[in-house]
Amino acid sequence: MIESVKRLLGMSKKKSGIMLIVSCEKLEKRVALLEGGLLEEYTTERDTDRNIVGAIFKGKVRNIEQGIKAMFVDIGFEKNAFLQFWDAIPAALDNEIETVVRAGKEKPGNRKKITAKDVPSIYPVGSEIVVQVKKGPISNKGPRITTDISIPGRYLVLMPFNDQCGISRKIEDPKERDRLRVILRKLHLPEGMGIIIRTVGQGQRERFFVRDLSLLLDQWKEIQEGMKNRPAPAMLSAEPDLIDRTVRDFLTDSVDAVHVDDMKACERMQLLISHVSKRARSKVHFYSGAQPIFENFGVQKQIEAAFLRQVWLPCGGYIVIDETEAMIAVDVNTGRNKGTKDMEKTLLQTNLEAADEIARQLRLRNIGGIIVADFIDMKNRKDQQTVYQRLRERLKRDKARTHLLPISPLGLMEMTRQRAQESLASTHYLNCPYCHGHGYIKSPTTMSVELQRTLHSIMRKYVNAVHELKIIVHPDLLNRLRTEDEELLLDIERRYSARLSFRADPTFHHEKFSILNAVTNEELKP
Numbered sequence: 001m002i003e004s005v006k007r008l009l010g011m012s013k014k015k016s017g018i019m020l021i022v023s024c025e026k027l028e029k030r031v032a033l034l035e036g037g038l039l040e041e042y043t044t045e046r047d048t049d050r051n052i053v054g055a056i057f058k059g060k061v062r063n064i065e066q067g068i069k070a071m072f073v074d075i076g077f078e079k080n081a082f083l084q085f086w087d088a089i090p091a092a093l094d095n096e097i098e099t100v101v102r103a104g105k106e107k108p109g110n111r112k113k114i115t116a117k118d119v120p121s122i123y124p125v126g127s128e129i130v131v132q133v134k135k136g137p138i139s140n141k142g143p144r145i146t147t148d149i150s151i152p153g154r155y156l157v158l159m160p161f162n163d164q165c166g167i168s169r170k171i172e173d174p175k176e177r178d179r180l181r182v183i184l185r186k187l188h189l190p191e192g193m194g195i196i197i198r199t200v201g202q203g204q205r206e207r208f209f210v211r212d213l214s215l216l217l218d219q220w221k222e223i224q225e226g227m228k229n230r231p232a233p234a235m236l237s238a239e240p241d242l243i244d245r246t247v248r249d250f251l252t253d254s255v256d257a258v259h260v261d262d263m264k265a266c267e268r269m270q271l272l273i274s275h276v277s278k279r280a281r282s283k284v285h286f287y288s289g290a291q292p293i294f295e296n297f298g299v300q301k302q303i304e305a306a307f308l309r310q311v312w313l314p315c316g317g318y319i320v321i322d323e324t325e326a327m328i329a330v331d332v333n334t335g336r337n338k339g340t341k342d343m344e345k346t347l348l349q350t351n352l353e354a355a356d357e358i359a360r361q362l363r364l365r366n367i368g369g370i371i372v373a374d375f376i377d378m379k380n381r382k383d384q385q386t387v388y389q390r391l392r393e394r395l396k397r398d399k400a401r402t403h404l405l406p407i408s409p410l411g412l413m414e415m416t417r418q419r420a421q422e423s424l425a426s427t428h429y430l431n432c433p434y435c436h437g438h439g440y441i442k443s444p445t446t447m448s449v450e451l452q453r454t455l456h457s458i459m460r461k462y463v464n465a466v467h468e469l470k471i472i473v474h475p476d477l478l479n480r481l482r483t484e485d486e487e488l489l490l491d492i493e494r495r496y497s498a499r500l501s502f503r504a505d506p507t508f509h510h511e512k513f514s515i516l517n518a519v520t521n522e523e524l525k526p
Contacts (some may be wrong), residue, residue, distance in 0.1 A: 184197065473504060
């Protein structure tokens, strides 16, 4: 079964290790990360779509809403950005970061705390404010912003308005954390600024951090120039494009090779990575094959399979993913997995594979918010805990913040995932204009019932005025009327002493019909 799934996804047994595949087309750039030939990360960027998450703006406060403890800031877009009072206060470090106070610096607890009550007086209407977008526009909502600026580099994150330093919690080795603390204290930072060592900094030498910090400080100086000289609203710093972000966030020591189908993008990546490691430059290769790069490396088929509503698991089970306005629902099913005579082992195997796939699908589809997974019921509490720990472990590689709860007595696992921007489905698809996003349409039987109900209403309304009706319907409905409901229509004619004539129009929507006065061609309504 596993081999058949791999063949379906277009994977080759020869492909191993970790590879980055970069496709540069006229309208869209795509990056795929493969591990052992399996698609694990997928990112797209279009020239027409402006990614503003992480961008820094100089904005102007337009109005303050005390009732919801928020203000709206004009940063140059159609909709004003939303700034909650607690995001207008230079915040403490994120809970994913362990705080490390630099030697000789003032402890954060000794500083005077600013409360939400102080915010309106600090930022009155009309005042200028420097903010960073932490959540892009989603649906009909504007961007969400914060004043707690952070500038990510290769190994460090610079926080110009926050004087705390930290190490990513994802670096778990105590000895490595001690080594990084020593490096952290040696770095020379301007007064009042802080830094975070990113997960990718694990195992790196001190000189890499020194170089990264120098680049970040130069970038901050440019932003400060814009703060002084540019009128609000203005963008002071944009997030790098997909090529730059790929080098910064994905091209780690664990990546064995990078294949790019555009010569300019390839040379640019080689130049960017050479600033960090000249040896790593040789990992970046230009792909010149006749076959499209995503097809050559088996990525395209995996993308198509991964974005289906139903996703098969290697064991023969499957998961169903439904994305709604309020939440994401995931249903786990055994499918064709008959397993062994030990049913508990079969259910556990299916649920474990489902946990792996759920974590992968959340990253691939970039879906977030509230997520509820309905795993197959397991009586053994130990098995439930095993599945919970499996999903928790798989979520560690997710760059978005997640919060996971154990399986409930109903067999449901609830979680949240940071939603910084629209999901890939939202950006790549439109609601079906035929079914209006429902995914289904009314059956011919239902339409026949509705038509007859409408005919009764019209005949009662025009009982003495109209005796002959012309009805236009979709061919599927007409077929139903002629084959199964003919007697019911004859009964309507007898009851109201009327004559009904029908005509099929293939251009009509399945859920539409039109009833006309056969004499005047006037459309009649009940």
